[in-house]
Amino acid sequence: MYLCPIVIAFLCVGQLYGHLHGECYKDVAKTVKPVSRCPHTAEEHAEAAQKMACDQKTNQCPEFEYQCLVNPFFNGTLEGCGPVIQIFHNACAEFNIHNGSGVIQGSQSKERECQKCPPVYPSNNSYMYQECYDHVKRPTESDPTKKNGTLLSTTLMVTRQPTIPTENKEDKSWTDVTMAVIIMIPGCLVFGIAFMVIKRQCRANGTPVNQSESEEESVGLA
Template identity: 45%
Template sequence: MKIVEQVPIYVFAGFILKQIQGVNDSQCHNDVIKTAELVENCPVTQIENDIATLRKACHLIPNECPTFEYHCVVNRFFNGTYEVCAPIKQIVLWLCTEFNKGGGVIQGSQHEKGFCRSCPVVYDSNKSYEFPECYDRVIRDVENISIKKEYQEFSTGFVNTETSTGSTTPDSATEEIVTKKDYYYIWLCSIV
C-alpha cells in the first residue's frame, strides 16, 4: 500500500481517536470544575505552593484527566483567584495562566491584563506561582463584581444570589466585572 493511500486511513483513525478522547476531555472538564475554589491569595513561593499542593491533595481526587495537578491562578476576568486541580498546560507567549470555569480549562490569559513581563515564553501552568505579577493585577472590589444570574433575574426586580445550599455567596462560575455605574443602575432599577 502506498503512503498516499494510507493518509485517509490515518486521518480517519485520528478523527475517531479525537472523538473518543473528546468524551474523556468533557468528563475531565467536569472533574476540574468540581475542584475549583475561589481563594483570597495564591502561593508565591515554592514552599507555599508545596503546602497548598499537599492541602488540596489533587492526586487523591478521582478524575478522568490525563494528569491532575494543583494550580492557583487568576480567573478569566482578573477579579479573583482559584485553586483548582487540572491537567498541566503549556502556557506560551508571556501570558498569565488563567482558569476558565465555564470551560473547565486552564489556559493562557485572553484578558487585556494577561500579558506577563516576568513570565518566560513557555512555562507549565502549575508553575504560575513563580510569576506573582499576575496575581497583583487582580481587582477584588466587591462592588465591581456582579454575576450573570443577577442580570437574568434583573427583569423580576429581585436579585437572588442564594445557592441550593441556602448560602448567600455568589455563583463564581458566572462572575463578570461591571462598572459601579452599571451596578448602581441594576440596584436602582430593582427598587423601581
Template identity: 35%
Template sequence: MEYAFVFLKGVLLIHISKNDFLVNAGGCNASLATVSVVNRCPRNEEEWTTAAERKNCGNIKHNCVFIQYHCVMNTWRNKTIEVCAQAENIVGKVCAEFNIGGARIQRNGNGVHCDSCPISYNSTKSFKYQECYLKVKTTLSTKLQVTTNSLDIDFTTHRENLDTVNATSNIEHSSSNIEEGDVNTITIFAVCVVICLLLFILLTLKWRSTIWTTLSGIFRKALPASENDSLKQTLETEV
C-alpha cells in the same frame, strides 16, 4: 432517499463530536468539582507545595490524563481560585487562568500582560509570577481594600476618642469624690465642735450652783461667823 438521510445523520454526528472535542480539548470535567475560591495564592514554592498537599489532587477520581494543583485567576479576573486541573504550557508573557466553561487551564487572552513572566512556562509554576495575582487585586479589589482601611482608621480614631473621654470622666469623678469628702469631713468636724460647746455650756449651767454651794460650805466652816455671813452674801450675790 434513505441513503441520503443516513448520510446527513452521519455528517451531523461527526459535526457534533468534532465541536464537543474542540470545547473539551485540554479540559477535564472532574476539575470543576475541585474549584474553590481563596483569598490569595501561594507566594513561593514552599507554600505551593503545602497547598498542593492540602488540596490532594492525586486522590481526585477522574478520567483525564493527569491533574495537578493550580492556583490562578478566573477568566473574569475577580477571583483567585484553587483547582485540580491538567497542566498547560502558557505562552506569550501572559498570566494563566482557569476557564470554567472549558474546565481547563489556559493563557489569559484579554490583555493581562505579565512583564515578569517568561515567553513560555508551565502553569503549575504560576506562583513564580506574583504579578498576575496583583492584577486581580489591583483591578477589582483596590476600592474594597481602601474602604476597609478607612473603616479601620475610623474605628481606631473613635476608640481613641472614647478612651480619652473615659479617662477625663474618671479624673473629674475622682476630683469630685475628693472635694465631696473634704466637705463632709469639715461638716462633721464643725458639728462635733458645736455639740461639745453645747455640752460644756449645759454642764456649766447645771453644776454651777452645786459648785458654789460646796465652796460656800467649806469657807463657812473655816471662817468666823461674821466673815461667813459676809462670804454668804458675796456667794449669793455671785450666784
C-alpha cells in the same frame, strides 16, 4: 482496501481523545474553588497541593496537578486540580469555569500581561510569577457585582460568563499540532501493523503484495 482500517482507526482515536478531553474538563470544574490568596513560594505551593490532594481525586485527565490561578475577570483567584498547560506570550494562566467545565488557559487580556513571565511556562508554575496575582482587583463595596450587601463569589462570576475566551492564534496552532501528533501516532502504528499483517498473508497465499514484487517473480521465472 487499505484505507478503510486507517480511516476507522483515526476516527476511533479522535473520538476517544475528544471524549476524554471533555470528561477531563468536567473533573477540573469539580475541584475549583475561590481562594483569598495563592501561594507565593514553592513551600506554600507544596503545602496547598498536599491539602487539596489532587492525586487522590478521581479524574480522566492525563495529569491532575494543583494550581492556583486568576479568573478571567482578574477580580479573584481560584485554586483547583487540572492538567498542566503550556502558557505562551507572557499571558497569565487562568481558570475559566463555564457550564460545568473547567478550562486552564492563557488570559486574553492585553492590559494584564505578565512582563516578568517567560515566553513559555507550565501553568502549575504560576506561583513563581506573582505579577499575575498583582493584577487582581477584588470587588469592593462600590463594585456593581455587590448585591444586597453580599459580594458575589468569584466562582459564580466565572460561571456566568457567556462565552469562554478563545486562545491566541499562536497558542491554538501549537494546541492543534499537539492534538494532531497525539492522534497520528496511534494511527500510524495501526497502519504499520495492519500493513505487515496483510503483507504476510499475501506472501503466505502466494499473492504478490505489489507490482514490483510481481515483476521480480516474473524475472526469476524467466
